[in-house]
Amino acid sequence: MRHHIAAGRSFATFAKPAEGSAISRLLRVVPTGVLLAGCSLLAGCLDGASDDVEVSETAQYATVSSYTSSGCSTAVVIGLSKQIADEISCQSPTLLKRFEPTTRLQITSSAVLPYLHSTAKTDLEAVASTRTVQINSAFRTLPQQYLLYRWYQQGRCGITAAATPGRSNHQSGRAIDVSNYSTLISAMSAKGWAHDVPGDAVHFDHLSSPDIRGKDVLAFQRLWNRNHPADKIAEDGAYGPQTEARLKQAPATGFAIGPTCMTPNMMFAVDVLSVDGPDRAQPQSRAHYRVTLQNNGQADWPGTAVLRVASGTTQLHDPSWISPTEISDLGAPIAAGTMGEIAFDITTPAVTEETPIFEQLELSDGGSTIGTVNIALTVVPGMEEPTSGEADDQYDAQEVAGGCSATGGGSSSTGVVLGLALVALARRRRR
Ligand SMILES: [Zn+2]
Incomplete structure (x- = not known):
């Protein structure tokens, strides 16, 4: 197990489902302090972990340098x-x-x-x-x-x-x-x-566009300094030993305090309360999902905020979607401090072997990301009938435990797709 998750605000996250597993919820928020660093950390997932587990004061997370000898996809640092x-x-x-x-x-x-x-x-x-x-x-x-x-x-x-x-x-x-x-x-x-x-x-x-090399180094230095006022480095856009040392320690999923032009309350204010939908489905079949979200920010989310596929590509496109990667808008606004729901359909791909699919979705308003929602299902050729996700299990950590029994701690990058927003929220609140 190499991934560490920022602790504090509690949430659960699961690695990619093993073959044959049934997971519909990848990201769940439970009411009080459970630290769950991928399923393999705690035998049987939440078994034995109660809602009031004390979490460490020191927030931990997967650092950039933790990936230097594993994996081959830079998707692990896409958040940062x-x-x-x-x-x-x-x-x-x-x-x-x-x-x-x-x-x-x-x-x-x-x-x-x-x-x-x-x-x-x-x-x-x-x-x-x-x-x-x-x-x-x-x-x-x-x-x-x-x-x-x-x-x-x-x-x-x-x-x-x-x-x-x-x-x-x-x-x-x-x-x-x-x-x-x-x-x-x-x-x-x-x-x-x-x-x-x-x-x-x-x-x-x-070639007629300017070469902006160095701007990313400068942006990293600014982000580092904003998050580490006691350990500031030169903001010179030059990559040297000082910057390298901080880069190695930086959280792969992104800093608690993000870019300046996005208000933290717009970026880091989603709690995903439940994701209801099938864990398994036939190839080329349609499935319905219902996601319940809590707006913990100070700004209302407009009804025009759109849920879309974060990676820009997906196997789950359904004709009901707005575009190839935009799923649906909220429809009705969700005021600060309130809960709302977004429902949508997906269509599973034509596959001939059992295929687990993981998808990170992003709720965004114009250019700003409000937060992320992860879904997963396994496409099973020849299965008899779709299993429905357990409904009415909001706030129920046991249901999270039930859904988590399958995985092995994730050597894949999906093990660290943590719901960046929640990680960041957790860490900010501890300061
Ligand atoms: Zn190239």
């Missing part, structure tokens, strides 16, 4: 990376802008950070207005490059070359890797995207 990207956008909105996936502009994995300089973004969207563009990689931040470089140094993950942290051309904010590049070279070039790195066929640079 998003904060860095958003911190840059906060400082200068044209320097870095988030782009949204569409039917033609496809993002191929949850490790992709969909941010580019505003000009590069416009020219990418222009290409994708008429052609399918599959993005393997876009903006990359310091913690991602740090891990890639360390893995490369150790000969891990099949990485044959990696720039030192801070120096990757993907940290420039004007680089993308396109998996279906071969049919797109001339269309990309017509929009200013140079196919200019010999031996790196998927790579394109938008």
Whole structure:
């Protein structure tokens, strides 16, 4: 077990379900202090852990350096990376802008950070207005490059070359890797995207956009200092031993206090009270989910806030959704301090083997993320009838324990998708 979870505000999180397991709730909030660091930490999950377990005063979390010798996906630091990207956008909105996936502009994995300089973004969207563009990689931040470089140094993950942290051309904010590049070279070039790195066929640079390398280092330094007033480092945008030492200790899922232009109460105010839906379903079948949320922030959530797929790609798209990755809006506002519900359908993919699916959903209002909700189900070919998730189990920690019996502590990155918002909320409250 290598993941540690910030303690304080209680919540439960489960790793990816083992084959045949039945888990519908990945993220549950229980009323009082249960510290649950993935299922394997406590035998039988919550067995023996009561609601009033005393948690440590010292918040712990998976640090960036805890991933230097395991895994091969930088998705483990996507939480911290998003904060860095958003911190840059906060400082200068044209320097870095988030782009949204569409039917033609496809993002191929949850490790992709969909941010580019505003000009590069416009020219990418222009290409994708008429052609399918599959993005393997876009903006990359310091913690991602740090891990890639360390893995490369150790000969891990099949990485044959990696720039030192801070120096990757993907940290420039004007680089993308396109998996279906071969049919797109001339269309990309017509929009200013140079196919200019010999031996790196998927790579394109938008050379008329400025190179913002160093801004991610500066953004990290600012985030670190905001969260560690007693251990401030120089905000110089230069990656040296001081910055490296802090980067290693930084929480992979993001700091308690996030980017300046997002108010903490907008970002970190969701408690997921329950997720009701099937644990298992047939391939190509439709399933209904009902998620109950508590608004613990000071701001009301507008009815226009949208629940969407955080990674930008999903196997669960249903025709009832707003777009390929936007599921539904709230419909009715949820006032600060109150509870509300969002219900939606998913359609399971056509698979021939039992397939566990984990999906992180994000509730967002305009550019701000309000919080995250995780769902999981196992698609089971030939099963007799769908099992429904246990209903009416809000606030019931035992139900969480029941759903958690299956997993083994998660060597996969999903073990650490913790509901970033709740982790952050927990840590802030302890200060
Ligand atoms: Zn590249």
